[in-house]
Amino acid sequence: MGRQVSGPIPDTSVFDLRLSRRGRRLNRLCEALCSPKERDAFKRDEEAFMSRFRLTEAEKTLIRERDFQGLIEAGMNIYSMLKVGSATGNGLYKMGAQMRGETYEQFLATRKISGAT
């Protein structure tokens, strides 16, 4: 068996079982957001919603601060994060710009055809 994942890749997170275990609470919260009822509950009272999923204080802070890179490092899967992004008015490109350390406009300027959003 060859090594499929053999070493770290710069500026890249590889969502493996270690990371997935670490992000268990965060990802369960995100998974719930696939229901309109739960999205309403999240938007109505984010704090209560986070407590319901037993997030640690550090995890809650990452969501409160919309710290997307921090959430990835804490084990939130990128596709889970899209659901939190959507519920908080942060689309993929906004989250991406923040992870790159750029403004949304700066990020769009790096794209070939930025109308394809």
Add this chain to the structure above:
Amino acid sequence: MARIVGGIGLSHVPSVGPVVDRNRTQEPAWKPLFDAYVPVREWLARMKPDVAIVVYNDHVADFTFDKYPTFALGVAETYAIGDEGFGTRPLPTVVGDEELSTHLAEALVYEHEFDLTICQELAVEHGFLVPMNLCFPHSENSWPVKAIPLQVNVIQHPLPTARRCFRLGQALRSAVESFHGDSRVVVLGTGGMSHQLQGKRFGFMNEKFDHWFMDELERDPAGLSGITHQKIMEDAGAEAVELIMWLTMRGAAHGKRVHRHYYAPMTTGMGLITFEG
């Protein structure tokens, strides 16, 4: 005997969904993508498939990390349109092919020893629906073909190897050909191409890699299936590992290459390649 009439490798970018739903396909930024599918739809009209087997991945919509199957096959009568966190798209329910998918499950597990997760209930999302939108325009209440979802874990490592995905495609071809009905089947391998959606490397693309991948997919798919996840992630971005699903399509579709297109406007290389027969 049922047969594979063609295979299509194509990307499943989620932003395409709302573009279809809001009739924005002719906007300048999107037109090049949709124009590429005009000849593909004409070709499909000549190939007359009854069934599309869609090799795709769920993006934490109907499958969650509580239980995330490596390979999962739908055997249901119908498949609901899923809500992946942004609401349910206004699309007709997908009609499956119970008889063919039941045969595939038995043939793949017994004959080819692929131990699949079998799904009697499965809601499909953009990984499945965007490729369907691109290839098969739907009417208000129906799709022009039946469809069978074949879900692959490409989001939580350990993922199946590229070679395993290729072999699954070869097994799928043989399983289709041993079906007693006379179905005409097209296989869609979806995902990618180059993209990375997290970290400082967000937005990374590699057009050169994407063209190389399509060259090799056509020329030497067995050789290409030796590629590691590491190599794909390094060269094309962490989320580009979805490309291993194109190898399942190519394992099933042998014939000559018919169409090829590439468009990369934002953060994902959107490739398209078709094989006939």
